[in-house]
Amino acid sequence: MTTPLTAYSSFPRFHVSVDCIIFAVDNDSLNVLLIKRDFEPEKGKWSLIGGFVNDNESVDEAARRVLQELTGLNDVFVRQIGAFGEIDRDPGARVISVAYFALLNRNEVDEKVLKEYNADWVNVNTLPPLGFDHPGMISKALSVMRRKILTDALAFNLLPEYFTLTQLQTLVETVTGKELDKRNFRKRIAEIPGLEQTDLIDKESSKRGARLYRFVHPA
């Protein structure tokens, strides 16, 4: 900020919130965590999980706090997608919001806490009526997801620590909505730095068993 002369205190101040687009996969659908609002504003609609920024935390920290309160998880992958600042974006009052998307493994989330929040996983292809400007936030998050799912190694945040290549491929197909050729896919992912073959074999998903891989963040 650069405005000269005048003391800061003469300028208006705003509520600032964070909204989190929390993604997880479930078999073959990409889901986002939404809450059914039984309170104003936007009562009756669904919305993203959000919260106000506090004085003693950065905006990024606020996003991580909101995520932790809802999911119980601390080490979640989070990325900012931008600020949303239309005057009337919140019918309750002027609120400027910074949106983040988070990627996590659905199994790690405490279902009980979700119930308390009236939160539920919803398939991104069949979204219910959403309040605020949340549709725009979600579509921006989805567009980043589809573009960067493999190039930025986003995918691995949605999978368990050990996963099969078929799981990885199904995930990418789910997110992008495109079917992929198995052999081409395996050639392509072979070049991802940090993707490691392990000695473990998964026997759950097939009779023959599939090799398990994991992702370690490259130096």
Next chain:
Amino acid sequence: MTTPLTAYSSFPRFHVSVDCIIFAVDNDSLNVLLIKRDFEPEKGKWSLIGGFVNDNESVDEAARRVLQELTGLNDVFVRQIGAFGEIDRDPGARVISVAYFALLNRNEVDEKVLKEYNADWVNVNTLPPLGFDHPGMISKALSVMRRKILTDALAFNLLPEYFTLTQLQTLVETVTGKELDKRNFRKRIAEIPGLEQTDLIDKESSKRGARLYRFVHPA
């Protein structure tokens, strides 16, 4: 925003500012518009152009207003690059800032107003000491610029309405810092929708004269 139960007014409020990374080209350098601060905070350092968001405008509108006040220009290409929300990012007070980059043609700017603001064009490769978190803002803007200069048709916002292909190529080379092959470059840009050959010939830059092109936003 979604937090239930409590009235908004019990939550803290923040100064919100916009900071603009204003790019323009000058022969063969990419420049950003900075102001030399002779006032606190960060007096003595350089900074981006910024301003506080007002109650009666959206955040995007605030960015366009700040640009208009400084440059006199109304129809400037602007894109948000994100919110910056570290607690101590402004030594004067807690301020949450939303950064934008803007692309314009240096000739269209009123130099007199720049003088009044103590503003000057600075080559992005030789940036002076900058206040706040402005180095991070600029490097983020630069990274978007380098990646999207042609794919998102950013380049045309930096050129006059009519330009030669050599001007366009020089610009892309300047922004990306890489030299390009003339024939390959022309094959590539031939596929950009909206890039139109005109009947006009520029006689300034060469004896033979070079065909002028222009860019019209595709439907």
Next chain:
DNA sequence: ACAAAAGTGTTTCATATACACCCATGC
């Protein structure tokens, strides 16, 4: 023995790169 998912190479096509000469004009 058969169903079910895992695993594995080659050919073809499209795109990207490398590369050098003639053209038109002003001086």
Next chain:
DNA sequence: GCATGGGTGTATATGAAACACTTTTGT
């Protein structure tokens, strides 16, 4: 007539897409 920047095509290399069969094991 020569110096200056404008304009053009082809061959090669690299990466992307199409494509089908064998393997292992549980039932």
